[in-house]
Amino acid sequence: MTEARYKWQLRYEKSEDGEISSVTTDLTRNGNRIQLTLPSDTAGYTVELLALGGVDSEPLCNPFTIALRRKEHLVFNGSSLQWFDKDGKEVPFKVDDTTSVNALKAFTGSADLQPPEGQDKVNEGPIPEGIWWLKRDNLQCIDDLGFWRGTFGRTWPGGVERWGRYRLWLEHDPETKNQGRTNLCVLGNESRNTGGNIHIFDSETDFTDMEVFKKNFVKRVESGGRLKMRVNYAKSYKKGDTGNDVLEINFRLTGFGGVLPNTEFTELTEKGVKQFQRDYMGMDTSTGIVDVNTLEAIDEFSERYRENVDDYKCSCGKCGGFGNGQYKGVYRDNEPELEMFHHYEYPGMHQSLLWAVSAARFYLTVKLGGEYSVKQIYSAYRCWANATTIRTKTTNHMGKAVDIHFNKNGSRTRDVKDMDILREKIFCECIGAPKQIRNSIPQFGWLNNQFGLESAAVGATTWVHLDVREFDTQPYLNDMYFVQCNSEKTLV
Numbered sequence: 053m054t055e056a057r058y059k060w061q062l063r064y065e066k067s068e069d070g071e072i073s074s075v076t077t078d079l080t081r082n083g084n085r086i087q088l089t090l091p092s093d094t095a096g097y098t099v100e101l102l103a104l105g106g107v108d109s110e111p112l113c114n115p116f117t118i119a120l121r122r123k124e125h126l127v128f129n130g131s132s133l134q135w136f137d138k139d140g141k142e143v144p145f146k147v148d149d150t151t152s153v154n155a156l157k158a159f160t161g162s163a164d165l166q167p168p169e170g171q172d173k174v175n176e177g178p179i180p181e182g183i184w185w186l187k188r189d190n191l192q193c194i195d196d197l198g199f200w201r202g203t204f205g206r207t208w209p210g211g212v213e214r215w216g217r218y219r220l221w222l223e224h225d226p227e228t229k230n231q232g233r234t235n236l237c238v239l240g241n242e243s244r245n246t247g248g249n250i251h252i253f254d255s256e257t258d259f260t261d262m263e264v265f266k267k268n269f270v271k272r273v274e275s276g277g278r279l280k281m282r283v284n285y286a287k288s289y290k291k292g293d294t295g296n297d298v299l300e301i302n303f304r305l306t307g308f309g310g311v312l313p314n315t316e317f318t319e320l321t322e323k324g325v326k327q328f329q330r331d332y333m334g335m336d337t338s339t340g341i342v343d344v345n346t347l348e349a350i351d352e353f354s355e356r357y358r359e360n361v362d363d364y365k366c367s368c369g370k371c372g373g374f375g376n377g378q379y380k381g382v383y384r385d386n387e388p389e390l391e392m393f394h395h396y397e398y399p400g401m402h403q404s405l406l407w408a409v410s411a412a413r414f415y416l417t418v419k420l421g422g423e424y425s426v427k428q429i430y431s432a433y434r435c436w437a438n439a440t441t442i443r444t445k446t447t448n449h450m451g452k453a454v455d456i457h458f459n460k461n462g463s464r465t466r467d468v469k470d471m472d473i474l475r476e477k478i479f480c481e482c483i484g485a486p487k488q489i490r491n492s493i494p495q496f497g498w499l500n501n502q503f504g505l506e507s508a509a510v511g512a513t514t515w516v517h518l519d520v521r522e523f524d525t526q527p528y529l530n531d532m533y534f535v536q537c538n539s540e541k542t543l544v
């Protein structure tokens with residue numbers, strides 16, 4: 053009897069510049085054990101472990117799938133399909149050896165029911181918004197059916213002209229309301245008569261026989277278990293747009309360069325979006341346009357770094373936490389009617405301040421070697437009854453300022469040098485507070501419509517004081533912009 057000789061193989065696909073190739077590695081067995089080290093290029097991909105037996109090296113059993121965390125995803129916005137890697141970076145679609153595109157033109161819905169209209173219209177309307185899954189097992193190729201059955205049979209009615217060579221059936225996520233729409237797929241052809249399917253058709257890239265679909269989709273889907281696709285018809289926001297969504301974007305991105313609260317998508321907004329795309333999303337080429345993917349990233353940022361407004365409450369024990377709305381329009385005696393002398397107890401914390409602290413928390417994770425972190429919101433709202441206010445008569449802290457304590461390597465730092473490093477590198481360079489260099493020493497302070505910083509000379513020796521007192525009262529210090537709990541709504 054010959055001794056059976058089993059061979060173990062690790063199989064996976066790797067992606068280099070959008071090109072997928074297969075890798076097969078033989079594994080050595082040591083007794084009953086196999087030492088398995090996954091190479092770094094398997095990260096994000098599904099890996100299969102296969103037992104091969106005997107002379108013919110036939111698989112002895114189904115492959116063991118080692119599913120690694122895979123966060124690649126697709127976004128379809130009604131007119132184009134994009135692929136993003138686990139870091140949210142666009143993965144280009146390779147058209148041929150020299151050309152690649154970042155988005156494939158695609159459409160859904162009949163000619164008179166274009167997104168977002170008619171998502172509940174079976175056989176006619178566009179695919180409903182939400183999460184849809186692409187699974188390897190749901191991929192079909194007409195070539196596998198044989199010519200006669202494929203072209204004339206019921207499985208592929210209309211043949212290649214109608215369906216293309218490949219089609220990938222979609223499964224809706226349990227959380228997604230599919231509105232009675234089933235049997236929808238992604239396919240590649242130019243026929244416009246199939247309602248909810250997503251048709252990839254890009255005349256500019258002029259690919260024949262759906263080579264792009266094959267090279268990019270088929271290969272990638274075959275290599276993985278399942279992929280998430282977000283269908284979202286939300287319009288994108290760009291310079292010149294206006295409205296409450298834009299205001300919300302301005303708030304969330306305020307800490308990316310000091311974006312002002314405005315219902316208009318301004319030049320400053322565009323700059324902030326670019327900074328966010330570069331620093332948070334890691335995009336090589338920032339667009340300054342808030343598309344679906346950027347909205348998703350903003351939501352993710354908000355989710356991760358949202359401030360707890362309870363930490364900002366007044367500690368007097370007399371007011372409810374945010375004053376009593378006293379002294380609107382009352383200014384300090386013998387002083388001009390400037391915001392810095394305004395006695396008004398604003399009805400909460402200014403949202404720009406909260407989101408600026410969120411951005412600071414983010415920047416601390418990627419800047420200064422990650423040495424520093426926020427220890428606590430030491431003092432924020434202080435009403436007129438607050439002991440500190442009675443003593444100092446300061447008006448900034450009635451919703452417009454926050455004092456923050458920091459840790460260095462895990463424990464509180466009171467070093468004024470550290471505060472100056474934080475003021476300069478985080479609050480000036482990232483969040484847009486002004487600084488001046490005098491005798492090669494950075495100076496901190498205030499400029500119109502920018503976040504303000506107290507310097508150590510003014511008293512902020514062991515903490516960072518950040519405020520919005522130099523924002524124009526109208527429109528930037530509108531009562532509506534002060535909150536007692538931070539926004540939890542999502543943008544996508």
Ligand SMILES: [Zn+2]
Pocket residue numbers: 366367368369370371372373374375434435436437438
């Ligand atoms: Zn109080």
